[in-house]
Amino acid sequence: xxxxxxxxxxxxxxxxxxxxxxxxxxxxxxxxxxxxxxxxxxxxxxxxxxxxxxxxxxxxxxxxxxxxxxxxxxxxxxxxxxxxxxxxxxxxxxxxxxxxxxxxxxxxxxxxxxxxxxxxxxxxxxxxxxxxxxxxxxxxxxxxxxxxxxxxxxxxxxxxxxxxxxxxxxxxxxxxxxxxxxxxxxxxxxxxxxxxxxxxxxxxxxxxxxxxxxxxxxxxxxxxxxxxxxxxxxxxxxxxxxxxxxxxxxxxxxxxxxxxxxxxxxxxxxxxxxxxxxxxxxxxxxxxxxxxxxxxxxxxxxxxxxxxxxxxxxxxxxxxxxxxxxxxxxxxxxxxxxxxxxxxxxxxxxxxxxxxxxxxxxxxxxxxxxxxxxxxxxxxxxxxxxxxxxxxxxxxxxxxxxxxxxxxxxxxxxxxxxxxxxxxxxxxxxxxxxxxxxxxxxxxxxxxxxxxxxxxxxxxxxxxxxxxxxxxxxxxxxxxxxxxxxxxxxxxxxxxxxxxxxxxxxxxxxxxxxxxxxxxxxxxxxxxxxxxxxxxxxxxxxxxxxxxxxxxxxxxxxxxxxxxxxxxxxxxxxxxxxxxxxxxxxxxxxxxxxxxxxxxxxxxxxxxxxxxxxxxxxxxxxxxxxxxxxxxxxxxxxxxxxxxxxxxxxxxxxxxxxxxxxxxxxxxxxxxxxxxxxxxxxxxxxxxxxxxxxxxxxxxxxxxxxxxxxxxxxxxxxxxxxxxxxxxxxxxxxxxxxx
Ligand SMILES: Nc1ncnc2c1ncn2[C@@H]1O[C@H](COP(=O)(O)OP(=O)(O)OP(=O)(O)O)[C@@H](O)[C@H]1O
Ligand SMILES: [Zn+2]
Numbered sequence: 171x172x173x174x175x176x177x178x179x180x181x182x183x184x185x186x187x188x189x190x191x192x193x194x195x196x197x198x199x200x201x202x203x204x205x206x207x208x209x210x211x212x213x214x215x216x217x218x219x220x221x222x223x224x225x226x227x228x229x230x231x232x233x234x235x236x237x238x239x240x241x242x243x244x245x246x247x248x249x250x251x252x253x254x255x256x257x258x259x260x261x262x263x264x265x266x267x268x269x270x271x272x273x274x275x276x277x278x279x280x281x282x283x284x285x286x287x288x289x290x291x292x293x294x295x296x297x298x299x300x301x302x303x304x305x306x307x308x309x310x311x312x313x314x315x316x317x318x319x320x321x322x323x324x325x326x327x328x329x330x331x332x333x334x335x336x337x338x339x340x341x342x343x344x345x346x347x348x349x350x351x352x353x354x355x356x357x358x359x360x361x362x363x364x365x366x367x368x369x370x371x372x373x374x375x376x377x378x379x380x381x382x383x384x385x386x387x388x389x390x391x392x393x394x395x396x397x398x399x400x401x402x403x404x405x406x407x408x409x410x411x412x413x414x415x416x417x418x419x420x421x422x423x424x425x426x427x428x429x430x431x432x433x434x435x436x437x438x439x440x441x442x443x444x445x446x447x448x449x450x451x452x453x454x455x456x457x458x459x460x461x462x463x464x465x466x467x468x469x470x471x472x473x474x475x476x477x478x479x480x481x482x483x484x485x486x487x488x489x490x491x492x493x494x495x496x497x498x499x500x501x502x503x504x505x506x507x508x509x510x511x512x513x514x515x516x517x518x519x520x521x522x523x524x525x526x527x528x529x530x531x532x533x534x535x536x537x538x539x540x541x542x543x544x545x546x547x548x549x550x551x552x553x554x555x556x557x558x559x560x561x562x563x564x565x566x567x568x569x570x571x572x573x574x575x576x577x578x579x580x581x582x583x584x585x586x587x588x589x590x591x592x593x594x595x596x597x598x599x600x601x602x603x604x605x606x607x608x609x610x611x612x613x614x615x616x617x618x619x620x621x622x623x624x625x626x627x628x629x630x631x632x633x634x635x636x637x638x639x640x641x642x643x644x645x646x647x648x649x650x651x652x653x654x655x656x657x658x659x660x661x662x663x664x665x666x667x668x669x670x671x672x673x674x675x676x677x678x679x680x681x682x683x684x685x686x687x688x689x690x691x692x693x694x695x696x697x698x699x700x701x702x703x704x705x706x707x708x709x710x711x712x713x714x715x716x717x718x719x720x721x722x723x724x725x726x727x728x729x730x731x732x733x734x735x736x737x738x739x740x741x742x743x744x745x746x747x748x749x750x751x752x753x754x755x756x757x758x759x760x761x762x763x764x765x766x767x768x769x770x771x772x773x774x775x776x777x778x779x780x781x782x783x784x785x786x787x788x789x790x791x792x793x794x795x796x797x798x799x800x801x802x803x804x805x806x807x808x809x810x811x812x813x814x815x816x817x818x819x820x821x822x823x824x825x826x827x828x829x830x831x832x833x834x835x836x837x838x839x840x841x842x843x844x845x846x847x848x849x850x851x852x853x854x855x856x857x858x859x860x861x862x863x864x865x866x867x868x869x870x871x872x873x874x875x876x877x878x879x880x881x882x883x884x885x886x887x888x889x890x891x892x893x894x895x896x897x898x899x900x901x902x903x904x905x906x907x908x909x
Pocket of ligand 1: 371372373374377400401402403404405406407408536537561727728729730766
């Protein structure tokens with residue numbers, strides 16, 4: 171239906187106004203729409219448009235509409251949705267990322283719009299707070315309500331009535347008399363001020379120099395990537411908080427990405443102390459309502475000042491900041507920054523892209539930067555800022571390597587005599603010890619001692635992990651879980667199934683037996699129900715209410731426990747098997763991080779690494795404290811093999827329920843696989859996890875000289891391919907996982 175006069179006709183002097191609108195859907199790109207007369211639409215504006223029989227919310231995009239399409243074939247924009255337009259920087263970022271990851275721009279836009287919800291305004295929750303006015307007549311019921319409010323936060327009428335045990339009429343009566351006043355419980359939290367709270371720290375000269383460099387780029391913002399390369403405990407956080415303050419002073423917003431929720435909670439407390447108000451937090455566990463609130467707050471909808479600081483997980487990178495001024499990626503080497511399903515992206519790399527699009531500085535902070543970032547610093551793309559020593563009087567911990575072949579633990583034990591002795595000494599000195607093993611559960615394998623059968627997952631090519639809790643066998647890939655059987659499913663022998671090898675639960679068992687008087691805490695994702703509980707546990711550890719801490723990588727990084735002086739790594743070799751190209755790099759990073767928890771305050775720390783490979787370069791580098799030599803050797807090996815950061819990789823995983831059909835499709839695909847100048851494909855080969863959630867998996871690996879060559883080769887290869895509906899084809903540029 172066309173409404174005469176609503177928009178200019180083809181034959182009028184002015185050409186009908188058109189815009190491109192990108193929808194958050196996996197479509198080819200932006201679509202053209204007509205702009206109704208009287209409506210001026212600029213790129214970035216959120217709009218509603220018709221799509222087939224439906225209406226969809228999208229964003230006016232950049233680019234020129236196709237003038238060759240007759241106006242009669244186009245539909246008009248239904249409505250402008252209001253709120254500020256998304257900044258050009260964000261639009262450019264979406265386009266860039268879609269191109270890089272070979273995804274549809276609409277899929278990337280969907281990640282931006284995800285926090286918006288359905289676009290409707292949630293109804294505010296009204297709470298009641300006392301005004302100080304005394305009621306005309308005090309009754310026991312009224313007194314109870316006022317007493318609750320005197321000591322606690324504002325509450326809704328229903329809550330008040332319930333807690334005080336009074337009727338809703340009592341609360342209403344107090345409100346009518348002006349004794350209680352309404353407050354919006356969902357209103358934005360207080361805005362941190364850059365000079366409130368405890369204010370700036372006294373930086374030491376190295377910190378000052380690093381902070382100066384970043385502040386300078388944040389002041390009149392310009393793009394510059396900094397690699398804040400400082401040993402554990404050197405005060406990297408203090409340095410980047412100064413840059414956050416600078417961004418806020420110029421009226422801009424700062425985003426700090428962290429790899430784990432536990433670290434988010436700790437940083438939120440530090441920011442609150444420094445700036446006088448807590449930052450907004452963003453992660454995947456946020457309730458929908460809270461997400462909407464944060465999403466709107468960063469946009470500054472309804473004319474409010476956009477929230478100045480957001481800290482969060484990798485997906486916070488897609489928040490629609492109104493005036494982004496700084497991006498920080500803390501623990502930049504962390505694998506958690508890589509998203510491995512849906513659109514596969516590395517949030518560290520994409521942070522640099524977004525900062526570049528926005529023309530603002532980005533800080534990548536780590537004690538053990540990724541080789542990619544080292545290489546970028548060497549090529550002059552990133553500015554390296556070094557902090558070579560710990561803050562204050564704390565020194566680096568002494569690292570001791572225990573050769574498990576020479577001095578093994580006793581039968582059925584996992585702690586060597588040397589480590590057990592060190593734990594005992596630590597407890598005697600009234601200090602804390604951490605026993606680290608990056609393996610959840612009780613035992614990684616369950617074996618029948620009668621026939622040798624190993625308990626495997628029915629859906630995956632993987633062994634089941636035994637968990638003490640409820641004596642269950644669990645698949646860590648698909649979540650399959652079953653009670654441990656009494657008899658072997660293969661030979662029927664009773665009571666012959668035995669756990670093999672240790673997980674953290676088994677280490678906790680051994681520690682409890684050896685040190686019965688010590689207070690133990692087990693920190694592993696299986697044992698912690700919520701972020702709040704984790705926070706409570708971390709608080710207990712910091713307050714020295716725990717003597718021995720047993721944990722997975724959950725406790726390895728970022729935390730600051732002043733009383734912790736001994737770190738024992740139960741199996742330092744764990745990450746080295748499996749042949750992943752980053753196995754050495756990752757093991758070094760993880761062990762250096764966990765070692766970095768020891769001796770951060772006034773008492774010196776020590777670290778004991780249990781290994782069967784004491785001569786391995788990783789162990790030697792850790793023992794000698796020689797990170798730079800390790801990095802140099804690792805770089806050389808990568809350069810020789812043409813692996814990242816000296817070449818680029820993409821992985822293609824094909825999966826499907828039917829093994830034969832999948833094989834045929836893979837062989838067809840191999841016929842056109844890129845082979846040529848600076849690029850070649852390896853495969854098809856069964857993926858290391860050849861069966862996952864009941865789907866067979868085949869993999870190609872594409873190796874190329876550089877990112878451009880890789881991109882072009884993949885587009886040429888995959889654009890004409892029609893994937894059968896039963897088969898999934900997942901492309902991962904710069905893969906981190908090769909499983
Ligand atoms: N300039 C400073 N003034 C006062 N305290 C500081 C200063 N710099 C660092 N600290 C303190 O030293 C400790 C370690 O600092 P911080 O946590 O920032 O180090 P980090 O480099 O981020 O460590 P990691 O990489 O191990 O997480 C903290 O307790 C911090 O408050
Ligand atoms: Zn499984």
